[in-house]
Amino acid sequence: MNSFSSYRSGIWSAALGLSALQCAHANMLWDKLESEHQHNLEGQRESFDDIRDPYRVPPKVKIVLEGPNAWETFDYSWRRNIPVTVFWVGEDASQNNPVHNHASSWDPNWVRNFGGVDDPNRRNGYFPAGFVPRQNPFYIALPYNDVARGGGRHKPEASRVIRWFWRAAKAPGQSVCHNRWIAIHFGKKVCYAQWKDCGPFYTDDYNYVFLGKSPKPNRNGNAGLDISPAVRDFLGVKSGQQVSWKFVEVDQVREGPWSDWLLPQS
Template sequence: MTCTVFWIGETPTDRNPTPNTKSSWDQDWVSNFGGFDDPEPANRIANHATGEFRPKNFIPKLNPFYIALPYNDVEGYGRHKPEASRVIPWFSRMRPEPGKTVCKGRWVQIFNGKIFCYAQWEDCGPWTTDDWEFVFGNKSPKTTQNGAAGIDLSPAIRDYLNLTSGKKVHWRFVEASAVPPGPWKRFGQSGTNPQYFASTTPAQKAPAPKLNPVATAPKPDAAQLRNLAYLRKVREKQALSERQAAKQLRQN
């Protein structure tokens, strides 16, 4: 899956006409975050030893590990999209009020090869907000722009996973109870959904993490099972390619 990098406070350009001063669910995103999430590496702290991945000039008031996916479960004021209750696996158990998002703040796990981190869904995109077949199903992204990008990643995720825009990643939804302590829980505050920071209080500093802590996950839901099946297929395909390459070398 192709990723692109975006950031809170991003202004429009010819290649990206959508500003990120507001999110799909937060009209005061920059202010609530605490400022401009400067993507320039020289203006950021990226330290695995201390678990700090943030702008240098302020302490974020929201989690700097955030993503955008191309679906918004609400439309207009006070109503959900018609398919939302049917396609979102956790919709019924959250019992939301009409028009209150159940997507904002959901946790995901993102893989760059064997390295991974956790982040929260905080905006919609890239390019579209109705691609539920990709987000909750097993189809490829609708968009063909930016290499058919299907997920936007924050600068903190980019730095933690050592990524560049246009890189291929894998991702999946995870329950809040399966998210271990780490840089993704070091900064932030409770938000719309109670599952935001299930194991930390607002702005609480988590212990400095070991790289790639392993979580004990609860029984996966349908979307997670589809993502796991997809990841298994990717690994099997990679292993087959490696075996074929090794066989060809031996024959030569």
């Protein structure tokens, strides 16, 4: 037994009053868990493209960032005075909505998977009238897609600007933004909703979404956040009005009508 194992055995014995045999079993379990963890990291390294330097030096290593705070809960900042627009699952294309919402940036069968059209004018409380949605009716869109056109890989800046990227990335081209939670503040209320689509208008505005800049100019009053009918009704907000929003972790989402869909994020 090496010095570290002996030290660890002493910790087991002192803390838990274990016998020598029980300490040996505990050490074996510890070693097995560490081996599995390293194997998992190696699998992640192999799944991502080589990281090359700007001078085209051949790559020497593939890395997965895992510091001492790899699983920390981030303290995100509020983005204030952001104009909103209302959008919905199944919305047809129009002058102010140039791309239909029958599909989302991450779900080609969004209407079917949601359960129908989330008609903003025919409501049953926070639900669309006529059916119970299969997905969270509290959803939003932000103008960034972390997956490159055609799928199969992330955009080159994604790992740099998305704070949770290395914690959440599972495979090349699998979004780490889809289903993320945000908090939205308007008046005296705070609503929680999930990131389900990209927009308004843009899918590349990472300077606004992640780096604190203003939204890119657009013909919807420079709107920087699309909100669902359920979010609209909970907050009592109208298109063109300004809200504050920020990213939140799952364990920071407070109980509310969105809670039935409180599932892990990407």
